[in-house]
Amino acid sequence: MNIPFVPPTRRRPLSHKTVTLAHGGGGSAMRDLIDDVFLAAFSGEGRPAPEDQARFDLAALTAHGDRLAFTTDGFVVDPLFFPGGDIGKLAVCGTVNDLAVGGAKPVALSCAVIIEEGLAVETLRQVAASMAQTAQAAGVAIATGDTKVVARGACDKLFITTTGIGVVRRGLDVGIGKARPGDVVLVNGLLGDHGAAILNARGDLALETAIESDCAPLNGLIDTLIEAAPGIRMMRDATRGGVAAVVNELAEASAVGVRLQELSLPMRAEVMGFCEILGLDPLYLANEGKILAVVPPEEADAVLSALRAHPLGREAAIIGEVTAQRPGRVVMQTRFGGERIVDMLVGDQLPRIC
Known part of the structure; x- marks a missing residue:
C-alpha cells in the first residue's frame, strides 16, 4: 500500500466544545475538525496529502493474492459506548x-461520519481514538473518509459508515453455497454477548454480572482457521440475526439441511x-466477535484444536452438521430430545445493535 504523506503541518486546536453546522460546511471550521479529531487519530505523526481518494500500489496488493474483496457497512448503534466497545x-x-x-x-478502510449538531467534540475524539487503536490491532489503515454535520434531530448523535478493501488468498475458494452433506458446523466461542x-447498556436489564460485547477484529483468528482447514467451505460472522440467520442462509444457498x-x-x-425472562431466542442474538465456519469432517478436530489455542477461540465448539435431509431447512435438536425448526426472523429482535 502506498498512501502519500507530506510533512506534518500546524494543526489549529478546536475552540468549540460541541460540533456545529459550520463544522460540516467545507470551510476552515470543517478543516479544523478533521485535522484536530480524525487526522490526529488516524495519521500518526504524518498528515496525508489532501486528496479526494487514497491510492494504493497494485504490486503490493497482488503480493497477497489475486482477487480484490470490497465491502461496506453502516453503524447506528445505541448507545455509542457500551461494555466492551463503542x-x-x-x-x-x-x-x-x-x-x-x-x-x-x-488492507484499508474508509470512514464516513454523519454527526448531529451539538455532539460533544470530546465524544468524537474518543470514537476516533478507538477506531485508530482497533485498526492498528487489526493491521489495517484508515486511509480516506468523509465528514458531514446535520441539524439537531436529523440523526441520533453519530452514524458511521466504513468501507474496506482486502486481497483474497490465492487458491482459497470459500462461500455460502459451498457446504456439503457431512460437513461440520463450528463457532469460535460464546454466543449472544454483544446483543x-x-x-443491558440501554438500561433495559438489571443484571448483577456485567456482560461485555465480544466486539473484536477476527482476521488473526481466521488466519489460524484457514491454516488448520485448507478445505474450509465457508465462514460468516454472525452479527445481526445471529447464528440462526447464518445457518438459514447457508442451508438455502447450498441446498442442504443443517x-x-x-x-x-x-x-x-x-x-x-x-x-428466557424476555422471551428472546439466543440463536438470533447479535455477535460482533463470532464466526460460524463449515469444514469437512476430517478437518474438524484440527480446526477445533487450533481455534481453542487462540485467545479469541478458547470456547470454540462444534454445534451441528450439514445433512442431505430437508434441503433449505435448519432443525435443532433441543435439550429435551425433541426437534424444532430454526427459521429466519421477519424483523429484528433488538434494533440498532450495530
Whole structure:
C-alpha cells in the first residue's frame, strides 16, 4: 500500500466544545475538525496529502493474492459506548471481519461520519481514538473518509459508515453455497454477548454480572482457521440475526439441511437467563466477535484444536452438521430430545445493535 504523506503541518486546536453546522460546511471550521479529531487519530505523526481518494500500489496488493474483496457497512448503534466497545471499535471490527470471512487479508478502510449538531467534540475524539487503536490491532489503515454535520434531530448523535478493501488468498475458494452433506458446523466461542451487552447498556436489564460485547477484529483468528482447514467451505460472522440467520442462509444457498444441537451451543448462563425472562431466542442474538465456519469432517478436530489455542477461540465448539435431509431447512435438536425448526426472523429482535 502506498498512501502519500507530506510533512506534518500546524494543526489549529478546536475552540468549540460541541460540533456545529459550520463544522460540516467545507470551510476552515470543517478543516479544523478533521485535522484536530480524525487526522490526529488516524495519521500518526504524518498528515496525508489532501486528496479526494487514497491510492494504493497494485504490486503490493497482488503480493497477497489475486482477487480484490470490497465491502461496506453502516453503524447506528445505541448507545455509542457500551461494555466492551463503542461505535468506533464496532465500525472497524465489522468491516475487517466482513473481509476476513471471505478469505481476504484486510488492507484499508474508509470512514464516513454523519454527526448531529451539538455532539460533544470530546465524544468524537474518543470514537476516533478507538477506531485508530482497533485498526492498528487489526493491521489495517484508515486511509480516506468523509465528514458531514446535520441539524439537531436529523440523526441520533453519530452514524458511521466504513468501507474496506482486502486481497483474497490465492487458491482459497470459500462461500455460502459451498457446504456439503457431512460437513461440520463450528463457532469460535460464546454466543449472544454483544446483543446482551447492548440491551443491558440501554438500561433495559438489571443484571448483577456485567456482560461485555465480544466486539473484536477476527482476521488473526481466521488466519489460524484457514491454516488448520485448507478445505474450509465457508465462514460468516454472525452479527445481526445471529447464528440462526447464518445457518438459514447457508442451508438455502447450498441446498442442504443443517442440524444443530442445542446442548452444544456455547452460551453464558446470564444470556440464556435474560432470554428466557424476555422471551428472546439466543440463536438470533447479535455477535460482533463470532464466526460460524463449515469444514469437512476430517478437518474438524484440527480446526477445533487450533481455534481453542487462540485467545479469541478458547470456547470454540462444534454445534451441528450439514445433512442431505430437508434441503433449505435448519432443525435443532433441543435439550429435551425433541426437534424444532430454526427459521429466519421477519424483523429484528433488538434494533440498532450495530
